[in-house]
Structure formats: structure tokens, C-alpha cells
Amino acid sequence: MSETSKDALFSSLQHESFRKLLAAERAGTTVQIAALSRDFDGMVEANALVATDDEHDPEGSSTAFERAHVAAMLAQARDHLADVDRALGRLEEGDYGRCEGCGEPIPTQRLEVRPAARTCVRCAAG
Template sequence: MPTQTKLTAADLRHFEKLLRSQRHELDVALGRIGTTLDDVIEARNSGTADDEHDPEGPTLTMEWSRISGVHSDLAAKSVAIDQALARITDGSFGLCTRRGEPIGRERLEARPAAELCIDCARDLEAQRRG
């Protein structure tokens, strides 16, 4: 395994810019999905849509459930980005929150909001499965 080095100030600026860009994209997506979710909720609550008898598409309940799930996923990603930005501010970005070891630039490039090194992430995933 390659030796990990501390991130430089330039690295931190790079990741902060990347995280802020991802956060902006998530904010836009959350705004769109929020509007769609509001539309489905309004249609469900208005009682004017007969969604249970439409064989061609999903029911409003199914659509609400799907959109709500997507909204929750986007919101969780947004929180993870905010936490990563806070780690940049407090000087702990790039360190595994479990072991305190460097996460590795390659992992951070792939997942800038990562808070665990690849080994800890694999351990956690194995625990969830088993």
C-alpha cells in the first residue's frame, strides 16, 4: 500500500472547491425534487386524482414513496458534504474518523466527502452484510 502523506493547502482548496460544486448540484437537485414531491403530495391530498385505477402508471402513493426516497438520499449526501467541509475548516479533512489515518487521495478524488479510509469502509460494509 502506498505511503499516505498529509494533504497540502492546495489539496484542501481543491477538495473544498469540489465539495462546494457538488453541494451546489445537490441543492439544485433537491429544489427540483422538492417541487415534484410537493406536486405529488398536493395531488394525493386533493383527492381529485384517481391513481388507483390507472393501469398505465404508478400510483401517487408509489410515486410519493419513490420521490421521497430520492429526496432523503440527496439530503443525506448534502449533510455528508457539509460535514466534509467542516472537517476542512477544523483541519481533520482527509483523516479517517475511525482510525485517524490518512484516507488517501485516490479515495478522496472518488468520494470527496469520505470520512473513512477504504479499509474501515470495507469493514463497516462487511459488518452491515454479516
């Protein structure tokens, strides 16, 4: 996308504002990943120290559930980080803020709430 089309979608002030918003989103997600990784590693380490059979241990099913829950949240956070990184790339390339589905501009309000959004609300719902 050319510089003029990027400027038509966002002013330089908005461009910088979205860059800062995405950078903050990235930093927060990185912190979340680190915390979830520590939690998951702690669970694995704690379970390695105790020779229990999850199937017959009354606490085993909840331990397995907690471990699976943290693993799912960790995977989701990593996916979100990848989405944020792609959004930062689109911002630098001048494609940020344009719906990948219909090509129309994504409303600024949506981007402020979901800075890594790739689609407008209509395309996201469909």
C-alpha cells in the same frame, strides 16, 4: 488538529482543490434537493386535486410508489448535503481526509470520487 498536521496531510493546493470540490458537490446537491422538492410538492398537489382511493385506484399503487420513491431520494439528498457540510467543516478544522474509523489518511483518489467520505475503503467495508 494543528496547522502543521493539516499541511502534512494535504498541500495548500490540494486543500483548495478539495474545498472547491466540496463546494461544487454542495451546489449540485442543493439543486437536486430543490428539483426533488418541486417534484414531491407537485405530486402531493396533484393528488390533493383528485379524490381517489389509492387502494382501489388502478394507478394508485404506482402513484404512491412514485411519491415514496421521490421522498426517499429527497431524504438521501438531504443526508448527503449534511455529509458535505460536515466534510467542509472538517476541511476547515484540519481533520478532513483522515479516516474516522482507523485514523489513517483516506486516499486522495477516494476523496476525489467521494469528497464527503469519512472513512477509508477498508473501514467502510467493515
